[in-house]
Amino acid sequence: MTDLLLHDSAARTKRRFVPIDPTHVRMYVCGPTVYDLAHLGNARPVVVFDVLARLLRRLYPKVTYVRNITDVDDKINARSRESGEPIAIITARTTADFHRDMAALGALPPDVEPRATGHIAEMIALIERLIANGHAYAADGHVLFSVPSFAEYGRLSGRSPDELVAGARVDVAPYKRDAGDFVLWKPSDADTPGWDSPWGRGRPGWHIECSAMSWKHLGEEFDIHGGGHDLIFPHHENEVAQSVCAFPGHAFAQYWMHNGMLLVDGEKMSKSLGNFRTVRDILSEGAWAGEAFRLLLLRTHYRAALDFTIDGLREAKAELDDHYAMLSRAPATQGGPLAGQLAEWVIAPLLDDLNTPLALGRLRDLRTLENTVTVGGSPAVVLERTGLSEPPAPGVAAAAFREAASILGIGAGDPAAWRQGGEDATMIEAAIAARLAARASRNFGEADRIRDELKTQGILLEDGPGGTTWRRA
């Protein structure tokens, strides 16, 4: 098997992936804080790490993918105060919305989806360990992590503690021993969610929930930790500090992977700029939009910044139109060894730090290859790129396409549903029959009129040697 290379943010370079336990790969990805609908930026890590999970499952016998739901957070509390809606209702609804949206993007559910509120006991246990190990202290109802107690602090994000203090731009709370110390536990008043703890009724700080949930479900040490690039500091830096100090001798995550940020029309997405888009907004474009957005995300390498535009979404839709057109024409076959070989050729770039754009390019070559043998044309160019000496039998390249595309999570839909779903086939078939009759009597004016009328309804006709077929625009 070819090596899998992954870019490790901690090492700042690509590293050969060597799992702690080759029979069981473990991955943790930071999930959403459930206080509002998922926006486009939230979708990127979900799709990226969904592809990684699919790839890992192909390479290793067992994979446990954990992605949490953070359902205790001051943003949620603030939202509840504004709207008057109970916190439990907000988090339950937002979680359900998140599930629906991510499913529409073709993201498979993680193996475990722990909730922060279900792991308060683990958080308290972690904090107690940190205090016992001399890495945390209680002060004024809070418990704080002592940054100077951890010599490695700043290693992940590439910062020195001196820089961090120099960069501190907020007033330092008086109960902190050091300006860099961060909160593990904080007191809650009567109107704020809280749990009994050795330090009084309170709630967790921002970072401890991920340390607790990864520990509970993956152990003191696991293979891959993922999330958005903006989480490197302070969130992931603090997670490392908490987990390594709670379990000395364990390295926590072996590989850190961070996806780049998503921009909209060249600018950071923000409500004040008016370019804020939710996944739900995109899905409302049509039944095709979820898969098209997924493809759009994968057309840019996961570590690069991605500029979302509506034109880009349309182009992704057009690409899927072409893919599904090929799949609808190709005969169904089992594929065989040649298909497996071609699928490997497409998937190979994914082994190089998830090079999805290159894999997608090769997928297009498979499409062209299939088209040349099922529709007609010269396969010379794609034969050269794929390294084949002669064209495969009809259906073979399509079978390879399906196999490779399944790792990317695209092209798995029913081609007929993609092309014709939601339309009144009976009416359209009748119109096609009428047009065929007109053509047979060489009444081309009438034939073209029927075709144009269908076009205004978003229905495109395609005359082929096997008859006339139709699809939605």
Added chain:
RNA sequence: GGUCCGGUGGCCGAGUGGUCAGGCAAGGGUCUGCAAAACCCUCUACAGCGGUUCGAUUCCGCUCCGGACCUCCA
């Protein structure tokens, strides 16, 4: 200001020290009653300035431009 990541042809987007990415758009062609689809051809770029080298888009330095982060919050 600090740390980090990028700047590839009209647009998107791979990659490499020295004969090809690919897609979209555009133009041309095969096919077609005409289209569409499919296939073929054309379109030769690597921000700027230096340096290393026989040779740099690819390595090094600087400049310019864009983006992320710089603590209790998103």
